[in-house]
Amino acid sequence: MTHDEARERAAAILADAGIELTEAERAAIEVADFGLGRLEEVGLQLVVYVNTERVCAKELVLFPGQECPEHRHPPVGDDPGKEETFRCRAGTVHLHVEGHGEVTLGPGDQFTIPPDTLHWFRAGDEGAIVSEFSTRSRDALDVFTDPRIVR
């Protein structure tokens, strides 16, 4: 699957779920393969609604079985690191959080991940749509456990 194909597929999944995007947002859907080149297994599709100094909101789309690999959001200056709430909108996502083990989120379920805490997640067989509500995103500063990963 190319990144363009992933972008189109994610847009279709969001449209089917009744989540409206502007034309510009559809074109700007971010496809992350974490530099591993195995997008269908390890990857993520993202719509960034807003990312100010203080607040960020995104929609994450995961294809069936797709995984976002283990990482944490480290402190940056006075900022203790990104705090994230994941709210499942459709499908199922299995979230693994340092100190909490596995949390399975279905539609309407959510979990808040404290700053600087290792976590990874994988969609169930139907894939998943997850809303992320967080402090500022600085994706380039994320620390991944797998040293081969480039964000």
Added chain:
Amino acid sequence: MTHDEARERAAAILADAGIELTEAERAAIEVADFGLGRLEEVGLQLVVYVNTERVCAKELVLFPGQECPEHRHPPVGDDPGKEETFRCRAGTVHLHVEGHGEVTLGPGDQFTIPPDTLHWFRAGDEGAIVSEFSTRSRDALDVFTDPRIVR
């Protein structure tokens, strides 16, 4: 319309839009009439997903023509005041922002309101669902222009 009726109506509107809530969230839908007792004209229904020290996310439901009256989110200690992004999910909302005039938001449109900035909004004829992404909510500290209002 009683507050219970408003709560049920808001839950039905969210369900129709494919927005899944847990049973506990449905029961906890907040109905605000701002102490004016004219809920159908001046009021708001809210689902608070998360409200930590740093991040807040809500779903706002507005019935047709329903208005949230003019207010601002003042600074609190070191905090410059609540910053809010409104993203329209369904229907239409007419948002009035100090220094910007009127902004009309349809599905997929959004607007970020800086801290301590006067704003008010009213739903169009079909009502509206609006996602709010913000810094911490401290609703009791909101400053309303109409001195009769109690939040």
